[in-house]
Amino acid sequence: MPVQNETIDGRNRVRISGALSIWEAAAVWGGIHPLLQAPGPLEIDLTAVESCDGAGIQILCQIQKALARRGEACRISGISDPVREAMRLSGLAADGLPAGRGEA
Amino acid sequence: MDMQREAYRVEAYDLLAELEISLLELETNSDDMELVDRVFRAMHTIKGSGAMFGFDAIAEFTHDVETVFDRVRDGRIIVTPPLVNLALQARDHIKHMLEYADDPVRLNHEQGAAILKGFRNILENTQPSPEPEAATKPAWEPIFGEHRGAGADKIYRIRFAPHDTLxxxxxxxLALLAELEGLGPCRTMLHLDRLPAPEAFDPESCYLSWDILLTTERSIEAVQDVFIFVEGACDLTIELIEHLESDAQRPVSPRIGEILVARGDLSPEAVDAALQRQQRLGQILVENRQVSAEKVSSALAEQEYVQTARARREQQTTAGSVRVAAEKLDQLVNLVGELVTVQARLNQKAVHSRDPELLGISEVVERLTDELRDNTLSIRMLPIDVTFSKLRRLVRDLSSELGKTILLKTEGGDTELDKTVIEQLNDPLVHILRNSIDHGIETPERRRLAGKPEQGVIRLKAEHSGANVLIHISDDGAGIDPAAIRRKAVEKGLLAPEAERSDKELLQLIFLPGFSTAGTVTNVSGRGVGMDVVKRSLESLRGAIELNSRPAEGTTITLKLPLTLAIIDGLLVEIDTNKYVLPLSSIEECVELSREDLQKTHGRNILNIRGQIVPFVPLRERFAITGQAPVFEQVVINEVAGRRVGIVVDRVIGEHQIVIKTMNSLYKNIPEISGATILGDGTVALILDVQKLLSGIEEEEMAAAG
Structure with a gap:
């Protein structure tokens, strides 16, 4: 299962692992979409993402947009180098985001 | 301390010149924040250093001006024409304060106070600082990657909108974007406006689209190749928006409206309508929902990107410069001139001696001297832009004084000319421009009646042409009516009423002393200084002036100027034992003249060269040189003011690099001789001014004819 979620102290956390590409897009979105309805901010952990393509970036943008529509914040707790590179290439600022554990 | 004060003064004059340019640009480009920044920084430096070096009055005066521009930077004050006007006045006042720093009594303090009052009024009417945005900032947002381009010279705008099936x-x-990055630095802007609501979102469809600015040396084909496999699966446009090297003239920065129209995001009409209001264009368009905020910020990023790239290129060209006093340079040029002369002597000696070692040394010295000479002369070269930007202010002020709207377009501002030429060019150019603004360009009403756009255009264009630089000054004004010139010339007694003259010849009468066609003498031109003065000052620069005009269409004046005044290529000729130099730039060919040919002319001094009649001047006769002319004389054919004229000499010796030495005051008033030079063997050769030689003869003939 590429998407794991837990709720700690009322905070929703999502951890995505493995590849985040067009092949996994439907499954990942299927795992995340229901979580977007939950109240409160969402924290995303991307440290275990091994690869990321345009479809992956699009999902990240959609998560942020969906939360923003509800006035909720989306916080990234950590990203892996492949995600950082994909964000940079597509023109998203990844500079301020925390690096993945031992991967940056 | 005096030295430091002087250094401040020099720096401040530079800053003021820059400030003027920035302000004038700001007038047409009021939403260009980089210009605002430049204005602010200039004011800031003038103030800060002024206080440091004891120019307290300047520091105090500049303070409020600086504050106003600081608020413009914050977006709390909007740039309006009155603000720019006031800032220009302030700039002039600071200049006066610098000039009269030691004699403050002469300063117009009332004017200073009035300017300050204007700025204080602006400050009082400013809105309080806007509240910081309360909205939660997203965790990440589209940014515009760093511009790392250096050396690359083309900027492409790539709009890449994949179809949903991509x-x-x-x-x-992303692989395509990575490939683009391989061509050069990119600034990538991601657009999410096609992204649907989460319920309708299909994670396997592509909703993303990009605008990419790519700085590269590569051709457009290389950029197109990146997208070769997705041609059918996306909407793609690739355009070259900036060619940093070929844009010789630094064009005005693209405006945000222009960028949006060029990108097809907006119609030109919508931009015009929005511009009617005095607000930031982007703001209005977003408020009116004519274009999304994302599109505007993308266009703003493009504007900034292009400006940064330009600034970087400019920096590259100006970095590491040294300020040197002009006299030191003149001294250097003089020394190089001496060296060239000595080198020529050495060369001659070496050839005579036939000593291979000496010949070898002489050749090396010759090569080094040539390089040294070229380098030294190039140090004295300045871009003519310096003069052009001064004229910008002149056009602006004069046209508003006369109630005319005039656009000054300049081209070839980076064309370089010798410092001395540039300095002496200013007055003639000012005079010609005054004429164009005052007499050439009509009032807006009159232009409307004539079916012309209300705004008149004056073009200043500089370009290289061989060893010369041509400066064209053209306007789209009323032109000059040859019939009016004829009337005036007859009235002034400069032309016989029955004299037949072609239109072109009539136009030349403008250059006669005491000629002015203006019906009314205005404040602007017609101060008794005519085009004859312009012509004379150009001739003293060894230049020439040409005038073309069509009634109702406009006037073009072309100035032809030598690149440098210190060293010329000349043809060395000889009469008896006297040596003369003719400037090579105007020489077309040399032909032989036998005594038989001479007899055939029956003393009319006319030569038939390949069917064309060419008059000639026997220099031996003209300079009253005694002795017998050789059987075969040489005629050097010159082109002077569009006509071919021969100069007859005994012998043609050959081409020489001539270092021009000015004549001492005793010989200064001989018009036919423009200078002298010292030859390799130490003898002196006189440099002939062919144009003056001919006009002298013509005047004598006119006088003789009565």
Missing amino acids: FQNGTNP
Whole structure:
């Protein structure tokens, strides 16, 4: 299962692992979409993402947009180098985001 | 301390010149924040250093001006024409304060106070600082990657909007972006406006689109090749928006409206309508929902990107410069001139001696001297832009004084000319421009009646042409009526009423002393200084002036100027034992003249060269040189003011690099001789001014004819 979620102290956390590409897009979105309805901010952990393509970036943008529509914040707790590179290439600022554990 | 004060003064004059340019640009480009920044920084430096070096009055005066521009930077004050006007006045006042720093009594303090009052009024009417945005900032937002371009010279705008099926075809758009980065630094702007609501979102469809600015040396084909496999799966446009090297003239920065129209985001009409209001264009368009905020910020990023790239290029060209006193340079040029002369002597000696070692040394010295000479002369070269930007202010002030709207377009501002030429060019150019603004360009009403756009255009263009630089000054004004010139010339007694003259010849009468066609003498031109003065000052620069005009269409004046005044290529000729130099730039060919040919002319001094009649001047006769002319004389054919004229000499010796020495005051008033030079063997050769030689003869003939 590429998407794991837990709720700690009322905070929703999502951890995505493995590849985040067009092949996994439907499954990942299927795992995340229901979580977007939950109240409160969402924290995303991307440290275990091994690869990321345009479809992956699009999902990240959609998560942020969906939360923003509800006035909720989306916080990234950590990203892996492949995600950082994909964000940079597509023109998203990844500079301020925390690096993945031992991967940056 | 005096030295430091002087250094401040020099720096402040530079800053003021820069400030003027920035302000004038700001007038037409009021939403260009980089210009605002430049104005602010200039004011800031003038103030800060002024206080440091004891120019307290200047520091105090500049303070409020600086504050106003600081608020413009914050977006709390909007740039309006009155503000720019006031700032220009302030700039002039600071200049006066610098000039009269030691004699403050002469300063117009009332004017200073009035300017300050204007700025204080602006400050009082400013809105309080806007509240910081309360909205939660997203965790990440589209940014515009760093511009790392250096050396690359083309900027492409790439709009890449994949069709929704792109992902399903197995294409990863990021791979394409990575490939683009391989061509050069990119600034990538991601657009999310096609992204649907979460319920309608299909993670396997592509909703993303990009605007990319790519700085590269590569051709457009190389950029197109990146997208070769997705041609059918996306909407793609690739345009070259900036060619940093070929844009010789630094064009005005693209405006945000222009960028949006060029990108097809907006119609020109919508931009015009929005511009009617005095607000930031982007703001209005977003408020009116004519274009999304994302599109505007993308266009703003493009504007900034292009400006940064330009600034970087400019910096590259100006970095590491040294300020040197002009006299030191003149001294250097003089020394190089001496060296060239000595080198020529050495060369001659070496050839005579036939000593191979000496010949070898002489050749090396010759090569080094040539390089030294070229380098030294190039140090004295300045871009003519310096003069052009001064004229910008002149056009602005004069046209508003006369109630005319005039646009000054300049081209070839980076064309370089010798410092001395540039300095002496200013007055003639000012005079010509005054004429154009005052007499050439009509009032807006009159232009409307004539079916012309209300705004008149004056073009200043500089370009190289061989060893000369041509400066064209053209306007689209009323032109000059040859019939009016004829009337005036007859009235002034400069032309016989029955004299037949072609239109072109009539136009030349303008250059006669005491000629002015203006019906009314205005404040602007017609101060008794005519075009004859312009012509004379150009001739003293060894230049020439040409005038073309069509009634109702406009006037073009072309100035022809030598690149440098210190060293010329000349043809060395000889009469008896006297040596003369003719400037090579005007020489077309040399032909032989036998005594038989001479007899055939029956003393009319006319030569038939390949069917064309060419008059000639026997120099031996003209300079009253005694002795017998050789059987075969040489005629050097010159082109002077569009006509071919021969100069008859005994012998042609050959081409020489001539270092011009000015004549001492005793000989200064001989018009036919423009200077002298010292030859390799130490003898002196006189440099002939062919144009003056001919006009002298013509005047004598006119006088003789009565």
